[in-house]
Amino acid sequence: MTYSVEPAQGGVTAPDGFRSASLHSGIKAKAGALDLAVLAADTVGTAAGLFTTNLAKAAPVLVSQRHLAQSGGRARAVVVNSGCANACTGDDGMANALRMATETAQSLGCAPEEVLVASTGVIGVGLKMDRVVPGIRGAAAALARDKGAEMARAIMTTDPFPKDHAVVVRTPRGDFRVGGTAKGSGMIEPNMATMLGFLTTDAAVPTALLQRALQESARRTFNAITVDGECSTNDCVFALASGANGMSVDEELYPALQAAFYEVSKALAIGIVRGGEGATKLITISVQHARTHADAMQVAKTIANSPLVKTAVHGADPNWGRIVAAAGRSGVNFDVDHATVHVGGVLLFEHGLPHDHAAPDAATHLKGTEVCIDVDLGAGEEMATVWTCDLSAEYVRINGEYRT
């Protein structure tokens, strides 16, 4: 089947059948700062989730995993707060995360296990439930279709700008929409470190297909970005399908759904990298001709997480040596003499030797805000792309002063 995926207006509430509301409940100290959001489908639909692989999982992660299992992959709503991660908070933290779901469910008239919970912010501090509970009730009473952009702001912590995106999928069987919002900053790495993401679609999607589309798109987007190699206690990405527009996604329509999930997830993921703490440049690292996709990903991630590569890019230094050294220590086996390195399309390394005469051209490219590093391993047929940002003195300042 032929289909097209086109940008659309709006974000997480662009698909039919979704409303949201965001407000300042008082979790964040700053007056008026949005810190709580409810995203709700008009009726219960299907849901899927991906969760942090960190052993220290926050209470909302544990509650949401349990709810998805109990409901059999169905959900009505997501409740999310910023300013407090509700992580390392023990039994009280579990009770509070559960209470967030229960209060949301009561306000909406659904079962508690049909509510997913997410939190982001400082670790080890308890939620102020005397603020959160009235906040949830207020948000549930104020749900509206046109408040998607507010939710993108309500989930921010140190993010410099909100991130949302939506697309319309056109198929011979009809159109449907996919929307989403995400928050990131710092600690972004394998398996969605300190990242929250929320995808929505107005198609009806069986839970298994929804989970598959989420996993497949996340693998090449949310899990292919890194700011500093960290991975947090609270990461999760949820997908909700409202079925409000009447289209049903089956195996025939699945590729179109996955393409749309990929487009939205990629836009959100790149937004997270652009908003990485102290970031001044978006770096796209493509590794070609690896023996396996995992090899390509490992080399790309090692380069992306190399402080020496990140500082060189920050300083616009076409330092191919650091790129070769990072690839060489990645644990992936390849022949350095068969590898090439391009920066901004300029060949800098080939046959084990530099092309330093080309360095000024590469330096000019590096002075821009969009940097491309291409490494060809000359070892196979697989490839991977990873997005990261440069490492600046500002990153050190932000993270040295976060709590103090």
Place this chain on the structure above:
Amino acid sequence: MTYSVEPAQGGVTAPDGFRSASLHSGIKAKAGALDLAVLAADTVGTAAGLFTTNLAKAAPVLVSQRHLAQSGGRARAVVVNSGCANACTGDDGMANALRMATETAQSLGCAPEEVLVASTGVIGVGLKMDRVVPGIRGAAAALARDKGAEMARAIMTTDPFPKDHAVVVRTPRGDFRVGGTAKGSGMIEPNMATMLGFLTTDAAVPTALLQRALQESARRTFNAITVDGECSTNDCVFALASGANGMSVDEELYPALQAAFYEVSKALAIGIVRGGEGATKLITISVQHARTHADAMQVAKTIANSPLVKTAVHGADPNWGRIVAAAGRSGVNFDVDHATVHVGGVLLFEHGLPHDHAAPDAATHLKGTEVCIDVDLGAGEEMATVWTCDLSAEYVRINGEYRT
């Protein structure tokens, strides 16, 4: 056998039977900057080496590996230059590294395979052999016992201070000495990234025991430090035994030799971390009660390489949450509820919950220049210690401007 290991005067030429000379050959642009050194035993002795695991091995690494194999673990001298890594230099680079050995051998009257070669500095640039060759001849003609401290300076690149150390080992069978020097900075990580180390002893040591002592001590010293997780093209550590004092190390004396290698290597390794690029604090990370030593090392290294932990320490923020999150994503399995975190001996995390009332005491500790982080996994009987430094804005400045 009882023995003692006591600090001694001097460095790499403290043991009998070693001389060195260092000079400015012209590899470094700065007038008078030492950039070439020869370290020679009075006669051919035994030798051992450890080399970078990076796939992109520099020419001097390949030549030294070959020479150790060809000589059967015997060597007369080491020739080393700073300012140029002779890495990614192709066939010319191999010829130049070999020529360094050949010239040294001719000057000293030994076989070329009895000379080991090391280089450190910028990657991808050829050695100026019209400067190096006269430099080698000049150094070989100026060898002296009292020039060990100069060699410690001649091998420096961005190191802020020279590093050398020596000990005397007292045993019922007599005394012997172990000395050494090393260079580090930036890119220090697993398996000796961008690190050169040279150990000497005046005992006679069979090659197999010398290699074993070098490996065992490096595992807990040079391979237990990290500045930024990088691993270079040029790392190597050599050990040379002159046998000049008449003592022969056998299995009975081996523990004393290894203890001495450990003391010297530890002093040099900690010196490398203290001199890490932009470092303002030495961080000692001990992981206790892991199931295996490898588990303990992996958790300790993950914490040590976490940019969020390193920036928090830099800002004197007792952020136990980042330490727990790093341990939790390390890939090692343990129960977070059984783990504890101490900073400066102050308990900050236990039973899955913070002890935030103790945070001010930990913050006071973190304001010093020696920081201790202790993580107990509560999972077994093994432990490991790793040394690292904080991450400062100065690190970014140094590495963003290195070549430009």
